[in-house]
Amino acid sequence: MNLSTIDISIFVIYAIALLGLALYISRNENKHERNTEDYFLAGKSLPWWAIGASLIASNISAEQIIGMSGSGYVLGLAIASYEWMAAITLIIVGKYFLPIFLKNNIYTMPQYLEQRFDSRVKTIMAVFWLAVYVFVNLTAVLWLGGLAINTISGVDLATGMIFLGLFSLAYSSYGGLKAVAYTDIIQVVLLIFGGLMLTYISLDLVSEGNGMFAGFGILTENLPGRFDMIFSSDNPHYADLPGISVLVGGMWVMNISYWGFNQYIIQRALAAKDLKEAQKGIAFAAYLKILVPFFVVLPGIAAVVLFPDLNRADEAYPSLMTLMPVGLKGLVFAALIAAIVSSLASMCNSVSTIFTMDIYSHIKKNRSQTHYVKVGRIVSVLALIIAMISAKPLLGNFDQAFQYIQEFTGFFTPGIVVIFLLGMFWKQMNSVGAISAALSSAALSFLFRAAFPELPFMDRVGVVFLCCVAIAVACSLVTKTQNSEHESQTVSLGDVNFETTVSYNILAAGIIAILTAFYSAWG
Incomplete structure (x- = not known):
């Protein structure tokens, strides 16, 4: 094994501390029996700092750390656009989407679609999200997490996945979202500190002991192509990140779908004390997001120098961890596990929320709150078991898991964004238009992929989005007599x-200024 006794001890201390904190938080709730609002929305009591930390901890997981570092190994800093564009997206979500969602007092995204359209739209999207969370997100986190454990410690991959699943359930299944959100504060501190330490040591090794900045200078001098943020059309990786389309095309669709309408992300904001608290949490998360490439992507670029002959790009981050000194390796390992189990817990909580509140509660009506909470816990366990069984068949043959995840979800995100954006901001959008957008998104994505294989997937996402807008608008206008009074009322934005507050606006301006500087320097 590559982990020393000291490293293992550090990890064990972290695990015990995390489980102890989760148990403490879960036991110190109100004395009444835990209801669905307590379990799925933390009693709507989360403060801004817990929201922001939990957003990042839920987002940054194995597919982010290992997968994006692997993409950094191959593509370079350009892959950071996913993170930096997300920071701006968060600001937009906080200003324009959260006010609508919180006003409608919802638990889930499908619930909003039922309020706005009808049960058909809700059910279609609920089933879709359940499938994606289990067969794409959970499988990716488990597979890449198990790969990391195997590379670092030598533990069998399957055993590593089982450990991750059991660990995430141990601290999240009893306390629900509240336990997840508050323990995420520890997770994100450990994640950022451990990640930055890995970056420092990696760059120092690149410079052969002359320091982090010297190492960064060597990378920019010897690997200039890895620091191009906007690829030209003759770049061999143009298909992955197609030039200016990264800034004005399909990436916006991907980010808006993920940060604005993704249950396991937006659920934290839905659990806020109030709108202002949610918006402060969103702004906090946006600034944390700017940091991510510096401790995820940059180590992947350093690995090009330190490990030039890797068999798989996704081995870059775990391989770097083997270079860490005793003690620090245990800390960085704990940070990686923290990111993985946090995302697993968040995804499982969201799967259980959608299944219980959007599907099961409509089949088994008028059951007790305790009954629904129990069902939610059972669903979390089943989701993890299914994901473990599916992980290797689905992801075992992919070199860059992060890019695979982005391309797969890109088949469906254009329709999702169209449904929500038109549903929120265009009164004449109806359920026929929503269903047509959902079905057209998948059909057109597969059609364009087959007919135009050379078209970059991000450009395809943008084109399909525009097509889905046209289809949704046309279908809604043709069937406008079906647009009920209920649908027109729920979209009313009058009240x-x-x-947003002055402080929120200042923070938003700061995000834009920082990102403008980054793209000017490396564009």
């Missing part, structure tokens, strides 16, 4: 306040 929704989109004004």
Whole structure:
């Protein structure tokens, strides 16, 4: 094994501390029997710092750390656009989407679609999200997490996946979202500190002991192509990140779908004390997001120098961890596990929320709150078991898991974004238009992929999005008599306040200024 006794001891201390904190938080709730609002939305009591930390901890997982580092190994800093564009997206979500969702007092994204359209739209999207969370997100996190454990410690991959699943359930299944969100504060601190330490040591090794900045200078001098943020059309990796389309095309669709309408992300904001608290949490998360490439992508670029002959790009981050000194290796390993189990817990909680509140509660009506909470816990366990069984068949043959995840979800995200954006901001959008957008998104994505294989997937996402807008608008206008009074009323924005505080506006301007500087320097 590559982990020393000291490293293992550090990890064990972390695990015990995390489980102890989760148990403490879970036992110190109100004395009444835990209901669905307590379990799925943390009693709507989360403060901004817990929301922001939990957003990042839920987002940054194995597919982010290992997968994006692997993409950094191959593509370079350009892959950071996913993170930096997400920071701006979060600001937009906080200003324009959260006021609508919180006003409608919802538990889930499908629930909003039922309020806005009808049960058909809700059910279609609920089933879709359940499938994606289990067969794409959970499988990716488990597979890459198991791969990391195997590379670092020598533990069998399957054993590693089972450990991750049991660990995430141990601290999240009893306390629900509240336990997940508050323990995420520890997770994100450990994640950022451990990640930055790995970056420092990796760059120092590149410079052969002359320091981090010297190492960074060597990378920019010897690997200039790895620091191009906007690829030209003759770049061999143009298909992955197609030039200016990264800034004005399909990536916006991907990011808006993920940060605005993704249950296991937006659920933290839905659990806020109030709108202002949610918006402060969103802004906090946006600034944390800017940091991510510096401790995820940059180590992947350093690995090009330190490990030039890797068999798989996704081995870059775990391989770097083997270079860490005793003690620090245990800390960085704990940070990686922290990211993985946090995302697993968040995804399982969201799967159980959608299944219980959007599907099961409509089949088994008028059951007790305790009954629904129990069902949610059972669903979490089943989701993990299914994901473990599916992980190797689905992901075992892919070199860059992060790019695989992005391309797969890109088949469906254009329709999702169209349904929500038109549903929120265009009164004449109806359920026929929503269903047509959902079905057209998948059909057109597969059609364009087969007919135009050379078209970069991100450009395909943008084109399919525009097609879905046209189809949804046309179908809604043709069938406008089906647009019920209920649908027109729920989209009313007259009493929704989109004004944000001065501090929020200043923070938003800061995000834009920082990202403008980054793209100017490396564009």
